[in-house]
Amino acid sequence: MINVRRAVKSDARKIAQAEKQYIDCPWTEKQISEEIDNPSVRFFVAEENGEFVGYLSGVVTCDECEVSNIAVSENFRRRGIGKMLFAALEDCLNRIGVRQMFLLVRDGNSAAQGLYCKIGFNVVGKRKNYYQGQDALIMRKNL
Numbered sequence: 774m775i776n777v778r779r780a781v782k783s784d785a786r787k788i789a790q791a792e793k794q795y796i797d798c799p800w801t802e803k804q805i806s807e808e809i810d811n812p813s814v815r816f817f818v819a820e821e822n823g824e825f826v827g828y829l830s831g832v833v834t835c836d837e838c839e840v841s842n843i844a845v846s847e848n849f850r851r852r853g854i855g856k857m858l859f860a861a862l863e864d865c866l867n868r869i870g871v872r873q874m875f876l877l878v879r880d881g882n883s884a885a886q887g888l889y890c891k892i893g894f895n896v897v898g899k900r901k902n903y904y905q906g907q908d909a910l911i912m913r914k915n916l
């Protein structure tokens with residue numbers, strides 16, 4: 774059974790391992806630990822039977838939230854965990870009056886774009902060469 778909960782400092786090591794494995798410019802364990810402690814950040818992890826399987830974080834500024842990163846362990850993809858992580862974040866944002874979420878995604882990351890479109894994000898702009906020669910799409914979702 775999948776369970777999504779707020780991240781705590783002791784999750785930082787596993788999140789950092791996943792960042793290294795799945796994210797182009799990974800955060801270090803120290804950076805992640807600081808983010809977990811940052812009151813502006815909402816950080817979630819997903820577990821299956823207590824085993825770490827994914828994470829999602831977003832930074833809240835006034836009534837906006839910028840999604841920082843998400844990854845789901847390779848063997849656990851396409852089982853709705855990405856959607857569950859976003860549902861937990863959105864639930865939390867709705868309770869504190871956040872009105873919109875936005876994020877940047879590498880043009881060509883079809884899995885991430887597929888997830889974001891499926892849950893209601895739309896492309897609202899593009900940053901040329903944002904990822905060393907590759908463009909970033911700016912996506913937004915109104916809550």
Ligand SMILES: CC(C)(COP(=O)(O)OP(=O)(O)OC[C@H]1O[C@@H](n2cnc3c(N)ncnc32)[C@H](O)[C@@H]1OP(=O)(O)O)[C@@H](O)C(=O)NCCC(=O)NCCS
Pocket residue numbers: 795796842843844845846849850851852853854855856857877878879882883884885886887888889891
């Ligand atoms: C992007 C990622 C988090 C998706 O996680 P996930 O748990 O597999 O996503 P879900 O199972 O919740 O998928 C929900 C929907 O998103 C879309 N989707 C997910 N993966 C997809 C893929 N590979 N191709 C196309 N659409 C995809 C589908 O519409 C899917 O619904 P469906 O399975 O009913 O068709 C995962 O692929 C990942 O960790 N990628 C590597 C890290 C990364 O790129 N992070 C984003 C950085 S911006």
